[in-house]
């Protein structure tokens with residue numbers, strides 16, 4: 164697959180020209196079967212022990228076709244998916260293209276398997292899972308689909324995702340809702356976040372909308388406690404799980420939320436343009452779909468998928484991403500992500516000019532943490548890292564995410580299962596140099 168030509172462009176020719184041809188050839192020999200065998204070999208190791216087994220993670224890294232001339236520590240934007248997922252999508256596309264009207268229905272039937280697999284993985288019922296294009300679509304269905312009237316209040320936070328804040332702002336302009344955005348320091352505690360919501364609720368509050376973990380610092384919210392509080396007051400909950408899904412283990416049913424949105428092209432490593440929408444079964448009739456569906460579908464989760472001709476190949480490819488995720492194992496993956504984060508954060512946090520904006524406690528952080536350097540702007544840090552070491556990170560400063568207000572500036576660092584220890588160590592050294 165890696166040698167496939169696209170017009171005048173050949174990936175292999177490009178790799179030869181960059182001197183990476185030999186590495187690419189070696190990578191191409193590693194198959195998914197090899198990963199299954201390697202995973203079976205370490206099945207008795209505790210996740211924390213497996214997290215440091217570099218030969219196992221080498222096998223995982225070899226499942227990806229990546230540009231290793233750069234160090235990607237902004238995998239949280241959207242993630243590279245494994246070769247097997249890319250191939251599955253190519254195959255489904257090729258198949259559908261043979262005779263679209265016949266093959267689309269076959270691939271469409273397979274998408275029901277994906278729904279079942281997602282429900283198993285995320286811990287809910289198949290009839291509560293819609294497959295969308297991304298977390299934005301999932302969350303906007305909820306935000307725009309709830310019946311709310313002038314004066315009704317929505318409580319969210321200043322550190323929620325800008326597109327979601329924009330969506331509430333639009334409903335404020337259209338329907339005269341009251342939108343309250345809570346401030347909070349980072350990192351903060353579960354108790355602090357819970358109390359901020361509890362204090363803010365009024366008789367007019369109809370919706371609480373907040374992140375499972377934020378995109379800015381990975382701040383973890385006490386989702387179950389806040390949802391229980393909301394339910395006791397008859398308030399609907401929308402939880403933004405864009406960055407939580409398949410990043411660390413949990414089950415949606417344990418969160419006790421009314422609705423939940425995930426980006427599957429982030430930590431699940433699914434094809435680009437895939438998302439999950441969960442709506443509790445009894446709440447489905449209360450949410451209007453963004454694109455109209457017949458009344459007979461009012462209580463059917465599939466009403467949220469009535470979007471015309473679909474990218475079925477991309478949806479079907481989610482099954483391969485789930486198979487890959489299960490082979491690594493959710494616990495093992497979470498332990499590895501924490502290991503990689505601590506590998507750079509532990510030496511850096513001791514340096515005088517370094518500012519950590521994320522909790523580094525186990526169970527509160529996995530593959531995402533945000534760090535700053537006193538006296539340097541986020542832009543200066545990102546440029547210096549890229550110019551000197553070809554390291555890609557996300558710069559976070561006021562204005563970088565228009566519409567979001569947050570009391571810090573720094574860089575967000577998101578390694579992934581395909582990140583090598585050498586890449587993380589190079590980053591830690593580069594930051595230590597900058598902080599001198």
Ligand SMILES: Cc1ncc(COP(=O)(O)O)c(C=O)c1O
Nearest residue numbers: 297298299300324378403405426
């Ligand atoms: C917290 C949060 N919510 C929502 C989104 C939107 O996700 P998507 O790009 O999949 O629509 C993102 C994307 O980074 C995010 O970080």
